[in-house]
Amino acid sequence: MSHSVTIRTQTVTTGSSTIVINTGYLKTWSGILKFLQLALGIVCVGIIGNEFNTFYGATAECFFLVITTTFMIGTFILLLSCLMSLSTASIISKTIYELLYHSIAFGLLLAASLTLLVHVNNNKRSRSYELLLGASICGIINAAMYLFSTVLALRTYRGF
Numbered sequence: 001m002s003h004s005v006t007i008r009t010q011t012v013t014t015g016s017s018t019i020v021i022n023t024g025y026l027k028t029w030s031g032i033l034k035f036l037q038l039a040l041g042i043v044c045v046g047i048i049g050n051e052f053n054t055f056y057g058a059t060a061e062c063f064f065l066v067i068t069t070t071f072m073i074g075t076f077i078l079l080l081s082c083l084m085s086l087s088t089a090s091i092i093s094k095t096i097y098e099l100l101y102h103s104i105a106f107g108l109l110l111a112a113s114l115t116l117l118v119h120v121n122n123n124k125r126s127r128s129y130e131l132l133l134g135a136s137i138c139g140i141i142n143a144a145m146y147l148f149s150t151v152l153a154l155r156t157y158r159g160f
Contacts, residue, residue, distance in 0.1 A: 025082050025089045030156075033149045034079040040142040041072030047135040048116075051128040060119035061132070067112040068139060071105045071146075098153040106146035113139030 025031040048065045052058075078101070082089040092098055117136040120129060 019084070020086060022083050022086050022089060028089075030089070030093065030149065030152055031079070031082065033145050033152070034075055034082070037075050037142055037145050037149070038072060038079055040138050040145070041068055041075060044068045044135050044138050044142065045072055047131050047138075051131050051135075058119065060115045064112040064116040064135070064139065067108050068142075071109060074101065074105070093153065093156045096157060099150065099157050102146050102150040102153050106143050106150055109139055109146060110143040113137075113143055 026035060045065070045068050048061060048068065052061050052065055078092070078098075082092065113136045116132065116139065120126070120132045120136060123129070126132070
C-alpha cells in the first residue's frame with residue numbers, strides 16, 4: 001500500500017535589527033569579576049593618568065599606566081563581546097583564551113602595581129603620594145581579581 005506525502009517548507013526572514021544584550025552574564029561570577037576588573041581599571045587609569053608626569057622620568061608610573069590601560073581595554077572588549085552575543089560567553093570560557101588572558105593580566109598587573117608601590121614609598125615627600133598609593137593598592141586588588149578569574153577559567157577549561 002503506497003501513499004503520497006507532501007512536504008512544504010517555509011523560509012522566514014526577519015529584518016529587524018534588535019540588539020540583544022545578555023544581561024544574565026552579569027549574574028555569573030565571571031561576569032561580575034569582569035565588570036569589577038573594568039571598574040577598577042578605570043579608577044587606576046584615571047588616577048595615574050591625572051598624576052602622570054613625564055618630566056621626572058617616572059618609569060614605574062609609565063609601566064603602571066601602560067599595563068593598566070592595556071588590560072582595561074582588553075577586559076572591556078571581552079565583557080562587551082560576552083554581553084552582545086548569547087553564545088560568546090559559553091564558547092570563550094571553554095577555550096584557553098580566557099585562561100591565558102587572565103593569568104598574563106594577573107602577572108603583569110601585579111608586577112606593575114608592586115613596582116608603583118615601591119616607587120611611591122621611596123618618594124613619600126611627593127605631593128601625589130596618597131593618590132599614587134591608592135592607585136597601586138587598587139591595582140593589587142585588581143590583580144587579585146584577575147587571579148580569581150584565572151582559577152575560574154582553569155576550572156571551566158578543564159570542565160570541573
